[in-house]
Amino acid sequence: MSHIELPPPVAPDWHRWRSGLFGGWGNSLITLAALGAFAWLFHPLLRWAVIDAVWTGTAKDCAVDGAGACWAFIGAKLRFILFAFFPPDLQWRPALVVATVLALLVLSALPRFWSFRLVPLWIAALVLSWLLMAGTLTPPQVSTNNWGGLPITLVVSIAGLAFAFPIALLLALARQSNMGVVRTLAITFIETLRGVPMIAVLYVAMLIVPLALPSGAAIDKLLRAQIGVTLFFSAYLAEVIRAGLQVVPWGQREAALSLGLGYIQTIRLIVLPQALRAVIPAIVNLSIGIVLNTSLLAVIGIYDLLNAAKTSATDPTWLGFHTEAYVFAAAVYFVICFTGSRYSIWLEKRLNAATRH
Amino acid sequence: MPSRLSTWLGPLPFGQIFLFAGVLAIFALFGSNTVDSMQRTGLSPGFGFLFHQANFEIGETVLPYSAGDTYARALAAGLANTIKVAIVGCVLATVLGVALGIARLSGNLLLATFVHTYVELLRNTPLLLQLFLWSAIIHALPPPRGAYVFLESVYLSNRGVHVPSVSLQGLSWAIWLPAILLTAYASLSLARRLLTGSTFYIPKAAMTVLGSLVVCYLALTSFGLAATIDLPAKGGFNIKGGLSLTPEFFALLIGLVVNASASISDIVRSGIQSVKSGQWEAARALGLKPAQIMRLVVLPQALRVITPLMISSFLDLTKNSSLAVAIGYPDIVSVANTTANTTGQALEAICIIAAVYLTLSLSVSALMNLYNRRIVLRGEARR
Numbered sequence: 001m002s003h004i005e006l007p008p009p010v011a012p013d014w015h016r017w018r019s020g021l022f023g024g025w026g027n028s029l030i031t032l033a034a035l036g037a038f039a040w041l042f043h044p045l046l047r048w049a050v051i052d053a054v055w056t057g058t059a060k061d062c063a064v065d066g067a068g069a070c071w072a073f074i075g076a077k078l079r080f081i082l083f084a085f086f087p088p089d090l091q092w093r094p095a096l097v098v099a100t101v102l103a104l105l106v107l108s109a110l111p112r113f114w115s116f117r118l119v120p121l122w123i124a125a126l127v128l129s130w131l132l133m134a135g136t137l138t139p140p141q142v143s144t145n146n147w148g149g150l151p152i153t154l155v156v157s158i159a160g161l162a163f164a165f166p167i168a169l170l171l172a173l174a175r176q177s178n179m180g181v182v183r184t185l186a187i188t189f190i191e192t193l194r195g196v197p198m199i200a201v202l203y204v205a206m207l208i209v210p211l212a213l214p215s216g217a218a219i220d221k222l223l224r225a226q227i228g229v230t231l232f233f234s235a236y237l238a239e240v241i242r243a244g245l246q247v248v249p250w251g252q253r254e255a256a257l258s259l260g261l262g263y264i265q266t267i268r269l270i271v272l273p274q275a276l277r278a279v280i281p282a283i284v285n286l287s288i289g290i291v292l293n294t295s296l297l298a299v300i301g302i303y304d305l306l307n308a309a310k311t312s313a314t315d316p317t318w319l320g321f322h323t324e325a326y327v328f329a330a331a332v333y334f335v336i337c338f339t340g341s342r343y344s345i346w347l348e349k350r351l352n353a354a355t356r357h
Numbered sequence: 358m359p360s361r362l363s364t365w366l367g368p369l370p371f372g373q374i375f376l377f378a379g380v381l382a383i384f385a386l387f388g389s390n391t392v393d394s395m396q397r398t399g400l401s402p403g404f405g406f407l408f409h410q411a412n413f414e415i416g417e418t419v420l421p422y423s424a425g426d427t428y429a430r431a432l433a434a435g436l437a438n439t440i441k442v443a444i445v446g447c448v449l450a451t452v453l454g455v456a457l458g459i460a461r462l463s464g465n466l467l468l469a470t471f472v473h474t475y476v477e478l479l480r481n482t483p484l485l486l487q488l489f490l491w492s493a494i495i496h497a498l499p500p501p502r503g504a505y506v507f508l509e510s511v512y513l514s515n516r517g518v519h520v521p522s523v524s525l526q527g528l529s530w531a532i533w534l535p536a537i538l539l540t541a542y543a544s545l546s547l548a549r550r551l552l553t554g555s556t557f558y559i560p561k562a563a564m565t566v567l568g569s570l571v572v573c574y575l576a577l578t579s580f581g582l583a584a585t586i587d588l589p590a591k592g593g594f595n596i597k598g599g600l601s602l603t604p605e606f607f608a609l610l611i612g613l614v615v616n617a618s619a620s621i622s623d624i625v626r627s628g629i630q631s632v633k634s635g636q637w638e639a640a641r642a643l644g645l646k647p648a649q650i651m652r653l654v655v656l657p658q659a660l661r662v663i664t665p666l667m668i669s670s671f672l673d674l675t676k677n678s679s680l681a682v683a684i685g686y687p688d689i690v691s692v693a694n695t696t697a698n699t700t701g702q703a704l705e706a707i708c709i710i711a712a713v714y715l716t717l718s719l720s721v722s723a724l725m726n727l728y729n730r731r732i733v734l735r736g737e738a739r740r
Contacts (some may be wrong), residue, residue, distance in 0.1 A: 030463065030465045031467050102493055178368070179367040181373035181374070185377070196676075196715060197679035200679070200710045212390050322493040326489055334482055350382055
């Protein structure tokens with residue numbers, strides 16, 4: 001007789017809700033108190049954001065007494081918040097870049113498409129994005145000083161992760177090395193960058209790097225910031241990868257050596273596939289951290305999404321709608337990062353299921 | 358037998374020496390370029406500028422400072438501001454975070470969902486944006502005349518927050534130094550008892566606390582000490598009396614606290630959930646009451662998971678306080694930035710910032726390693 005597998009019975013939703021909200025008098029009391037507190041807290045918020053909000057019109061309509069949030073402002077300044085000072089008639093370029101990057105992200109997120117062919121694809125996409133934005137091949141050219149908004153946030157984050165990865169891999173291996181000098185250099189680099197706030201690294205990129213270059217040489221401001229972000233996150237990524245390397249038992253390396261594999265072969269064929277698989281969710285979480293932290297570029301005067309939102313509220317015709325601008329920017333960040341963190345949880349479950357079988 | 362140096366060096370000693378020389382050479386090249394560029398603009402590298410007069414004001418300071426004092430003093434004032442916001446922030450974030458963590462574990466679906474949403478919202482938006490938003494909200498509050506008042510004692514307006522303060526008369530070193538030492542000793546021994554999981558009885562602990570309070574009160578009054586509570590009140594165009602927190606400090610503090618409380622609540626939740634359900638069941642089978650299970654079985658084990666994570670989120674909070682520069686609170690980064698702008702000594706200013714944060718991070722991680730070693734050893738020895 002065949003074995004019948006039935007899933008364990010699950011209580012119906014309303015049952016779970018009832019016991020979660022009103023199971024026992026203490027719980028009911030908490031529920032009622034919480035409802036009261038939410039009503040007190042959210043009522044003014046709801047009035048501001050929805051009921052009293054102004055959805056269309058001009059700044060004059062928003063200046064009426066008792067008006068709530070001015071969402072008309074977001075409608076009017078949407079293109080500025082998304083693309084900052086990029087010439088308006090050329091804004092199809094950053095829009096195309098954002099669309100391409102998002103499409104590639106979706107593609108890379110599906111384990112079905114995981115292969116090393118993605119690496120050249122990404123590199124090509126990043127290089128082409130840069131060329132398209134700068135207009136090197138398709139004039140008119142646009143200086144990086146005019147770049148801004150969402151494409152900056154996305155491209156700096158992704159390029160940061162892409163370039164940090166090889167550096168971090170070398171650092172993580174160096175930290176495990178049996179060569180004392182190599183190990184010490186790696187530890188010094190990692191601990192120094194992890195010990196200082198990111199803003200200090202960005203200051204170095206902005207203020208010190210121009211001084212440290214030989215006279216006459218200069219690196220673009222955005223590129224310097226990109227280098228700073230990359231180095232900063234390579235230290236964090238190195239620690240993530242190191243955690244993965246520690247998952248692989250040392251005996252496997254010894255076994256590989258005894259089979260006659262060299263160091264590079266051992267690492268490439270035996271250690272890395274297992275180590276990286278173990279830390280993919282952690283890498284996704286770190287990437288979310290990178291996206292969030294690129295907002296610090298605002299402090300050094302680069303027009304990323306946050307800075308564009310901040311600046312949009314200084315337009316003389318739409319003066320002072322800071323709160324609306326920040327709420328909108330927050331929503332954009334939230335959509336990106338929340339999707340990422342859900343994805344990381346889904347991936348973790350899937351990978352765990354795959355190794356268990 | 359190989360010497361210790363050669364085992365440390367491992368294979369390829371000459372290659373490594375070349376590598377080291379290469380790194381040194383790159384640093385030397387960058388260094389000499391920097392010195393050249395600085396001299397070209399008429400600056401002399403070095404920390405001599407620290408003893409020159411700083412001609413800028415600092416918005417608010419804990420250490421007394423005024424324009425005309427030295428740069429060294431200005432930077433010290435900035436450091437003190439950083440320490441102030443970090444300490445107050447860590448305490449408040451712990452209180453709020455633990456409360457939220459417990460709320461999430463309470464078993465009440467509504468409360469747990471709310472805390473979960475709160476955590477996700479804060480985790481998935483940039484901290485800098487949160488700080489900007491808090492700052493914008495505080496600056497959009499009504500002026501002092503129409504300030505929001507809570508319990509007749511807390512005033513919220515666009516000039517910041519005014520809370521009641523306690524002022525002590527007749528306070529001297531002889532009193533507060535022993536008091537601080539006593540408190541520190543008491544909290545340390547309490548923490549140790551909690552961490553080692555040794556039993557202590559609530560009645561006994563309560564007696565000790567009560568006893569020491571009575572002794573303190575008697576000692577203080579006999580020294581002629583009196584405490585008065587100073588309530589803020591509306592007066593003219595501003596709010597007078599009490600302790601006033603500037604809008605910048607308040608925005609930074611609330612932003613850091615709310616942000617850190619999200620991660621702390623998650624740490625508390627996952628720490629308590631890391632204790633296997635078998636432990637609860639076993640303790641229940643032994644006849645312990647829920648409060649006893651929490652105190653004697655779950656917390657001692659959960660704290661081993663929680664403590665290192667808590668310390669690293671305190672460290673994060675302190676490092677994040679460097680974002681103060683973006684909303685105008687004069688912390689060490691902000692003062693160093695002003696110093697760099699007025700003197701041109703950017704390299705030195707950044708070295709000072711890095712030195713401050715590195716000292717902090719490295720000493721905290723050294724302490725944490727020590728703690729981990731102790732905890733691990735104890736756990737192993739018991740098994």
